[in-house]
Amino acid sequence: xxxxxxxxxxxxxxxxxxxxxxxxxxxxxxxxxxxxxxxxxxxxxxxxxxxxxxxxxxxxxxxxxxxxxxxxxxxxxxxxxxxxxxxxxxxxxxxxxxxxxxxxxxxxxxxxxx
Amino acid sequence: xxxxxxxxxxxxxxxxxxxxxxxxxxxxxxxxxxxxxxxxxxxxxxxxxxxxxxxxxxxxxxxxxxxxxxxxxxxxxxxxxxxxxxxxxxxxxxxxxxxxxxxxxxxxxxxxxxxxxx
Numbered sequence: 001x002x003x004x005x006x007x008x009x010x011x012x013x014x015x016x017x018x019x020x021x022x023x024x025x026x027x028x029x030x031x032x033x034x035x036x037x038x039x040x041x042x043x044x045x046x047x048x049x050x051x052x053x054x055x056x057x058x059x060x061x062x063x064x065x066x067x068x069x070x071x072x073x074x075x076x077x078x079x080x081x082x083x084x085x086x087x088x089x090x091x092x093x094x095x096x097x098x099x100x101x102x103x104x105x106x107x108x109x110x111x112x113x114x
Numbered sequence: 115x116x117x118x119x120x121x122x123x124x125x126x127x128x129x130x131x132x133x134x135x136x137x138x139x140x141x142x143x144x145x146x147x148x149x150x151x152x153x154x155x156x157x158x159x160x161x162x163x164x165x166x167x168x169x170x171x172x173x174x175x176x177x178x179x180x181x182x183x184x185x186x187x188x189x190x191x192x193x194x195x196x197x198x199x200x201x202x203x204x205x206x207x208x209x210x211x212x213x214x215x216x217x218x219x220x221x222x223x224x225x226x227x228x229x230x231x232x
Contacts, residue, residue, distance in 0.1 A: 045219035056219055105159035
Protein backbone atom coordinates (compact mmCIF):
# COMPACT_ATOMS: atom_id res chain seq x y z
CA UNK A 1 0.00 0.00 0.00
CA UNK A 2 1.11 3.54 -0.62
CA UNK A 3 1.93 5.53 2.50
CA UNK A 4 0.52 8.81 3.70
CA UNK A 5 1.26 11.59 1.23
CA UNK A 6 1.37 15.31 1.90
CA UNK A 7 1.51 18.20 -0.52
CA UNK A 8 3.25 20.48 -0.90
CA UNK A 9 6.44 19.42 0.83
CA UNK A 10 7.76 22.94 1.22
CA UNK A 11 5.99 26.26 1.32
CA UNK A 12 7.05 29.85 1.88
CA UNK A 13 4.38 32.39 2.73
CA UNK A 14 4.24 35.96 3.91
CA UNK A 15 2.76 37.06 7.22
CA UNK A 16 -0.96 37.75 6.85
CA UNK A 17 -1.49 35.31 3.99
CA UNK A 18 -3.37 32.06 4.25
CA UNK A 19 -2.24 28.57 3.33
CA UNK A 20 -3.82 25.20 2.60
CA UNK A 21 -2.02 21.91 3.16
CA UNK A 22 -3.20 18.59 1.81
CA UNK A 23 -2.97 15.05 3.13
CA UNK A 24 -3.93 11.75 1.50
CA UNK A 25 -4.18 8.87 3.98
CA UNK A 26 -3.28 5.25 3.49
CA UNK A 27 -5.99 3.47 1.52
CA UNK A 28 -8.68 2.20 3.89
CA UNK A 29 -7.78 4.58 6.70
CA UNK A 30 -10.64 6.86 7.63
CA UNK A 31 -9.03 8.77 10.48
CA UNK A 32 -6.66 11.63 9.71
CA UNK A 33 -4.86 13.67 12.35
CA UNK A 34 -2.71 16.76 12.02
CA UNK A 35 0.25 17.76 14.18
CA UNK A 36 2.46 20.83 14.32
CA UNK A 37 6.16 20.35 15.06
CA UNK A 38 8.37 23.25 16.15
CA UNK A 39 11.75 23.31 17.91
CA UNK A 40 10.27 25.15 20.87
CA UNK A 41 6.94 23.44 21.43
CA UNK A 42 7.73 20.03 19.99
CA UNK A 43 4.92 17.98 18.52
CA UNK A 44 1.45 19.30 19.21
CA UNK A 45 -1.88 17.87 18.15
CA UNK A 46 -4.02 20.11 15.95
CA UNK A 47 -7.14 18.09 15.10
CA UNK A 48 -8.46 14.73 14.01
CA UNK A 49 -11.01 14.03 11.31
CA UNK A 50 -13.05 10.91 10.85
CA UNK A 51 -15.72 10.35 8.21
CA UNK A 52 -15.68 14.03 7.25
CA UNK A 53 -16.27 15.16 10.85
CA UNK A 54 -13.86 16.78 13.26
CA UNK A 55 -13.64 14.34 16.15
CA UNK A 56 -10.96 15.87 18.29
CA UNK A 57 -9.27 19.26 18.51
CA UNK A 58 -6.10 20.55 20.12
CA UNK A 59 -5.48 23.88 21.75
CA UNK A 60 -4.89 26.07 18.70
CA UNK A 61 -6.55 29.34 17.70
CA UNK A 62 -9.44 29.42 15.25
CA UNK A 63 -7.08 30.47 12.48
CA UNK A 64 -6.27 26.79 12.18
CA UNK A 65 -9.03 24.81 10.54
CA UNK A 66 -9.41 21.65 8.57
CA UNK A 67 -11.76 19.44 6.69
CA UNK A 68 -12.02 15.94 5.35
CA UNK A 69 -13.51 14.79 2.09
CA UNK A 70 -15.56 11.69 1.34
CA UNK A 71 -12.45 9.89 0.06
CA UNK A 72 -10.78 10.56 3.47
CA UNK A 73 -8.33 13.08 2.04
CA UNK A 74 -7.89 15.99 4.39
CA UNK A 75 -6.85 19.59 4.15
CA UNK A 76 -5.82 22.01 6.82
CA UNK A 77 -5.97 25.76 6.43
CA UNK A 78 -4.18 28.46 8.34
CA UNK A 79 -5.45 31.99 7.86
CA UNK A 80 -3.73 35.26 8.69
CA UNK A 81 -0.34 33.61 8.99
CA UNK A 82 1.99 34.65 11.79
CA UNK A 83 5.74 34.18 12.05
CA UNK A 84 5.14 31.65 14.81
CA UNK A 85 3.22 29.42 12.42
CA UNK A 86 6.50 28.43 10.78
CA UNK A 87 6.71 24.72 11.46
CA UNK A 88 6.66 21.21 10.09
CA UNK A 89 3.05 20.10 9.71
CA UNK A 90 2.60 16.36 9.93
CA UNK A 91 -0.42 14.39 8.89
CA UNK A 92 -1.11 10.89 10.19
CA UNK A 93 -3.72 8.31 9.28
CA UNK A 94 -5.02 5.36 11.21
CA UNK A 95 -7.08 2.24 10.63
CA UNK A 96 -9.91 2.71 13.08
CA UNK A 97 -11.95 -0.49 12.79
CA UNK A 98 -9.82 -2.49 15.15
CA UNK A 99 -6.52 -2.56 17.03
CA UNK A 100 -3.75 -1.73 17.09
CA UNK A 101 -4.84 1.78 16.13
CA UNK A 102 -1.37 3.16 15.59
CA UNK A 103 -0.92 6.21 13.43
CA UNK A 104 1.18 6.31 10.28
CA UNK A 105 2.74 9.62 9.39
CA UNK A 106 3.35 11.41 6.14
CA UNK A 107 6.63 13.16 5.27
CA UNK A 108 5.30 16.53 6.41
CA UNK A 109 4.94 19.99 4.91
CA UNK A 110 7.59 22.50 5.92
CA UNK A 111 5.92 25.92 6.17
CA UNK A 112 8.05 29.02 6.45
CA UNK A 113 6.35 32.34 7.19
CA UNK A 114 8.38 35.48 6.43
CA UNK B 115 -4.07 15.85 31.49
CA UNK B 116 -1.55 13.31 30.39
CA UNK B 117 2.10 14.24 29.98
CA UNK B 118 5.12 12.48 28.53
CA UNK B 119 8.67 13.27 29.64
CA UNK B 120 11.92 12.32 27.96
CA UNK B 121 14.71 13.45 30.25
CA UNK B 122 17.60 12.79 27.86
CA UNK B 123 17.77 15.46 25.13
CA UNK B 124 20.75 13.73 23.53
CA UNK B 125 22.34 10.30 23.70
CA UNK B 126 25.29 8.73 21.98
CA UNK B 127 26.15 5.07 21.34
CA UNK B 128 28.95 3.21 19.66
CA UNK B 129 28.01 1.14 16.64
CA UNK B 130 27.10 -2.45 17.63
CA UNK B 131 26.57 -1.44 21.26
CA UNK B 132 23.31 -1.21 23.22
CA UNK B 133 21.59 1.98 24.28
CA UNK B 134 18.49 2.68 26.38
CA UNK B 135 16.30 5.73 25.95
CA UNK B 136 14.13 6.77 28.87
CA UNK B 137 10.51 7.88 28.94
CA UNK B 138 8.13 8.53 31.80
CA UNK B 139 4.52 9.51 31.58
CA UNK B 140 1.77 10.71 33.82
CA UNK B 141 -1.84 9.61 33.54
CA UNK B 142 -4.76 8.70 35.71
CA UNK B 143 -6.10 6.28 33.11
CA UNK B 144 -5.66 2.56 33.43
CA UNK B 145 -5.80 1.64 29.78
CA UNK B 146 -3.69 3.30 27.11
CA UNK B 147 -1.15 2.74 24.38
CA UNK B 148 2.49 3.74 24.35
CA UNK B 149 4.65 4.16 21.28
CA UNK B 150 8.18 4.93 20.24
CA UNK B 151 8.57 6.81 16.99
CA UNK B 152 11.80 7.49 15.12
CA UNK B 153 12.31 10.66 13.12
CA UNK B 154 15.47 10.63 10.96
CA UNK B 155 16.81 13.79 9.28
CA UNK B 156 14.35 13.19 6.43
CA UNK B 157 11.63 14.12 8.98
CA UNK B 158 9.50 11.07 8.18
CA UNK B 159 8.06 9.85 11.47
CA UNK B 160 8.39 6.05 11.66
CA UNK B 161 6.72 3.79 14.19
CA UNK B 162 9.33 1.72 16.02
CA UNK B 163 7.35 -0.18 18.61
CA UNK B 164 3.99 -0.27 20.38
CA UNK B 165 2.91 -1.37 23.85
CA UNK B 166 -0.60 -1.89 25.12
CA UNK B 167 -0.91 -1.01 28.81
CA UNK B 168 -3.03 -4.07 29.60
CA UNK B 169 -0.25 -6.37 28.39
CA UNK B 170 2.38 -7.19 30.97
CA UNK B 171 4.77 -8.64 28.43
CA UNK B 172 7.26 -6.16 27.05
CA UNK B 173 7.02 -5.55 23.31
CA UNK B 174 9.92 -6.52 21.04
CA UNK B 175 10.58 -5.75 17.39
CA UNK B 176 13.86 -7.20 16.15
CA UNK B 177 16.66 -5.13 17.74
CA UNK B 178 14.19 -2.88 19.55
CA UNK B 179 12.58 -3.76 22.86
CA UNK B 180 10.87 -1.88 25.63
CA UNK B 181 10.89 -2.06 29.40
CA UNK B 182 7.35 -1.19 30.41
CA UNK B 183 6.87 -0.54 34.12
CA UNK B 184 3.22 0.39 34.54
CA UNK B 185 3.32 1.13 38.26
CA UNK B 186 6.32 3.39 37.81
CA UNK B 187 4.84 4.87 34.62
CA UNK B 188 8.06 4.21 32.80
CA UNK B 189 8.52 3.11 29.18
CA UNK B 190 12.13 2.85 28.07
CA UNK B 191 13.40 1.78 24.65
CA UNK B 192 16.41 -0.48 24.28
CA UNK B 193 18.23 -0.61 20.97
CA UNK B 194 20.59 -3.56 20.64
CA UNK B 195 23.43 -3.89 18.13
CA UNK B 196 23.12 -0.21 17.21
CA UNK B 197 23.54 0.65 13.56
CA UNK B 198 24.42 3.91 11.82
CA UNK B 199 20.90 4.02 10.44
CA UNK B 200 19.51 4.20 13.97
CA UNK B 201 20.73 7.78 14.30
CA UNK B 202 17.61 9.92 14.62
CA UNK B 203 15.28 11.72 16.99
CA UNK B 204 13.25 9.29 19.05
CA UNK B 205 9.88 10.30 20.42
CA UNK B 206 7.91 8.56 23.12
CA UNK B 207 4.15 8.96 22.71
CA UNK B 208 0.99 8.18 24.68
CA UNK B 209 -2.56 7.67 23.56
CA UNK B 210 -5.61 6.99 25.64
CA UNK B 211 -7.50 3.75 25.04
CA UNK B 212 -10.78 5.49 25.76
CA UNK B 213 -13.29 4.44 23.12
CA UNK B 214 -11.13 1.35 22.73
CA UNK B 215 -8.33 3.31 21.20
CA UNK B 216 -10.24 4.23 18.07
CA UNK B 217 -10.12 7.87 19.01
CA UNK B 218 -7.63 10.09 20.67
CA UNK B 219 -4.55 11.97 19.73
CA UNK B 220 -0.93 11.19 20.44
CA UNK B 221 0.81 13.07 23.23
CA UNK B 222 4.52 13.28 22.54
CA UNK B 223 7.61 13.79 24.65
CA UNK B 224 10.21 16.35 23.58
CA UNK B 225 12.39 13.71 22.00
CA UNK B 226 15.89 12.27 22.41
CA UNK B 227 18.45 12.82 19.70
CA UNK B 228 20.46 9.62 19.25
CA UNK B 229 23.89 9.70 17.61
CA UNK B 230 25.64 6.50 16.54
CA UNK B 231 29.43 6.56 16.36
CA UNK B 232 31.19 4.29 13.86
